[in-house]
Amino acid sequence: MQFNVSRKSESTKLSINEVKLSIFDKALQLNPKNSWLLVEYLKCCEQTYDVPKLLTKWDQILNENPGDIVLWMEYITFRQTNLVSFNVTQCLQLFEDCLHVLRKSVLVANDYNEKLRIERIMIHVFQRACVFMLQSGYSERAYACWQAMVELVFFAPDHLRQQTFYxxxxxxxxxxxxxxxxxxxxxxxGWSYYADQGNNEMQVIPAPLPSPINISNLHGDMYEKWATAEEMHNGRLLSTRTGTGGDDDINVDDPYRIIIFDDIRSFLYDVTFPQSCIELLYACFSFVGLTFNPGYSSSNPLITDTFLNNKLANESIANKSFWATRLEENCLFKFPIKAFPQVEDNLFNSQNWICICDEVDVINVDMKFVRNAFYQLRQVVNDTGIKLSRLSVEHLYDTSSGRSLAKSMLKREKMNLxxxxxxxxxxxxxxxxSExxxxxxxxxxxxLSYPERFQIDAPLLHRTFAEMELEQGHYKTAMNILTLLTEEQGNIESIAEVDVSVTRLLKAKKYYAQQMAKSTTTISQYESGNSLHYCVCYALLECLSQNIQQACKIYEEMIQDIEMRKGYLDLEAELIFMAYPLI
Incomplete structure (x- = not known):
């Protein structure tokens, strides 16, 4: 009886699916190039077609729409998840083909925003490809791709920068x-340094080959020894050098550990926009295991893509630090999955707030590679977010080293608030x-002694200072800090645990109200960030001087304004929602 019901159910599903396919066929006759219609049509085909027929259908549609990036991404996902057709070599070839299509697309794109969009898609596809290589056991090739991309984008010799990509x-x-x-x-x-020195003036000193792993020296039974040896092999992430410029054979146990240029050539692409260059670096650090991001919304594809963000699967079982213990039950903001935007107030570990990258996140990170990378980028990347990420990593690596790095940075940039x-x-x-x-x-x-362009982060400084004093229970001091931000002739001597006069308080609230009104016309990223800091400062001041209801009202009005102004809630609103619980 149950068997008959099951057969009827399958028959019903097939009938319904046939009707759906018929509807899709009619819709595609009117909209043959609609990407999302094609994707849903192919998903419907999955329910009926066998794998060879489905692959043929995919090939047919991709041949008809060779430049459709949405279709390419869906096809890559399909090939990575379909067990019958899955093949590592073929999947890598798909990534290469997709990047080839994107390289051609960016050349013919005329619109600024379209070019930027394609470059960001290339970063996404490239990151997916490298993660796939890493998970397939080709860690040396994956890391080599990133090394080549960063050398190409950031360290190219000056005389080559105006030449074509090829x-x-x-x-x-x-x-x-x-x-x-x-x-x-x-x-x-960096590549440019060695190019400037000339081949005749320098000699390559090859790094010593890693010593072979002797399984007999490991502890445990045969299975434990094998697992330990595999983990040790996986820890050797960078490619082996021949020491002969690639001309002679070298005795290595795994020939795939030597990466020649032909292994990575087809994965390279050009990055020209400053925003894309910074996003490329964040993608690189994400690849090595760091959880930083350039302020992405939690709905950004680079955050939501399960092929890139598999921390839960990789660490939740093996890493005991991932799981909360009874001692940590009161730590409400210890989030192991960092699917939220990176901003200035969540870069460093805190007992009372979320952190974008903490000591648990760097347990399985190759800190030697990461610290080398940040150090080498310091001369070619002038981005405050990257500098703060470096400071955060150095602080996690060693507290005193982080402190020394901060002092060193400020010697060069004394006006960087x-x-x-x-x-x-x-x-x-x-x-x-106290420090x-x-x-x-x-x-x-x-x-006040700095030029105006260097004063732009003053709201951030006052906000985080006031929040720290609130943590310590110094409510009047926090009010004085928030009030001082609004005064042109303010003095730090007013920052003390004393009452704020009514006159100063009223003037401060008026100033904040004016800044909030200006936020409706902000256009730059800095102004948008400052509107957030002003909003938080205003809400904290209202909470301390009146009540929490008045503070909540400020946040609610800000969110409503964003929705009315843009018609939807975006990253700006998400940052407001993140700051809301602080009161």
Whole structure:
């Protein structure tokens, strides 16, 4: 009886699916190039067609729409998840084909936003490809792809920067096969450095080959020894050098550990926009296991893509630190999955707030590669977010080293208030509140002497300083900090545990109300960020001077304004929602 019901159910499903396919056929006659219609049509075909017929249908549609990126991404996902047709070599070829299509698309695109969109898609596809290589056991090739991309984009010699992409790739091959130290490796100085020195003036000193793993020396039974040996092999992430410029044979147990340029050539692509260059670096750090992001919304494909964000599957069982213990039950903001935007207030570990990258996140990260990478980028990347990410990593690696790095950065950029805030956050994260307070007071005392363009992060500095004082229960001090931000002739001597006068308080609230009104016309990223900080400062001041209901009202009005202004809730609104619980 049950068997008959099952057969009827299957028959009903097939009948319904046939009707759906008929509807799709009619719809596609009127909209033959509609990407999402084609994707849903192919998903419907999966329910009826066998795999060979389905692959033929995919090939047919891709041949008819060779430049459709949506279709390519869906096809890659299908091939990665279909067990019958899955093949590592074929999947890698698909990634290469997709990047080839994207390289051609960006050349013919005329619109600025369209070019930027395609570059971001290329970063996404490239990251997917490298993660796939890593998970398939080709870690050396995956890391080599990233090394080549960063050398190509950030370290190309000046005389090559105006040449075509393919000319630069040809020149990069010479550098690669010469086996100079590459991005992320010890003593690497960048492609341009070695190109400027000339081949005749320097000699390649090959890194020593890693010693072979002797299983007999490992502990445990035969299965434990095998598993340990595999983990040790996987820990050797970078490609082996021949020491001969790639001309002679070398005795290695795994020939795939030597990466020649032909192994990575077809995965390279051009990145020209400053935003894309920074996003490429964040994608690289995400690949090695860091959880930083350039302020992506939680709905961004690079956050939601399960092929890229598999931390839950990789660590939740093996990593005991992933699971909350009874001692941590009161730590409400210890989120193991970092699917939220990176902003200045969540870069450093805190007992009372979320953190984008903490000590648990770096357990399985190759810190040697990461620290080398950040150090080598310092001369070619002038981005405050990258600098703060480096400071966060260094602080996680060693507290005193992080403190030294912060001081070193500020010697070169004395007027960078975001770095001053980062330095204070390092001390605050180490529970050295008095030191953090000195840093905040010193930075705030100098703000008015800076040129106006360097004062833009003043709201951030006052906000985080006030939040720190609130953590310590210094409510009046926090009110004085929030009030000082609104005063042109303010003095840090007013920052004390004393009452704020009614006159000062009223003037401060009026100032904040004016800033909130300006936020309706903000256009730049900095202005958008400052509107968030002003909103938080205003809400905190209302909460301290009146009640929490007034503070909530400010957040609600800000969210309503964003929705009315844009017609939807975007990253700006998400940041407001993130700050809302702080009151």
């Amino acid at each position: 000319d630069r790739v040809a020149a990069l091959e010479v550098f690669w096969e010469a086996e100079w130290p590459r991005f992320g490796e010890d003593d690497a100085k 975001a770095l001053w805030n980062g330095y204070a956050q390092v001390e605050r994260s180490s529970n050295k509140y 953090a307070r000195k840093i905040y007071l010193g930075a705030i005392a100098q703000i």
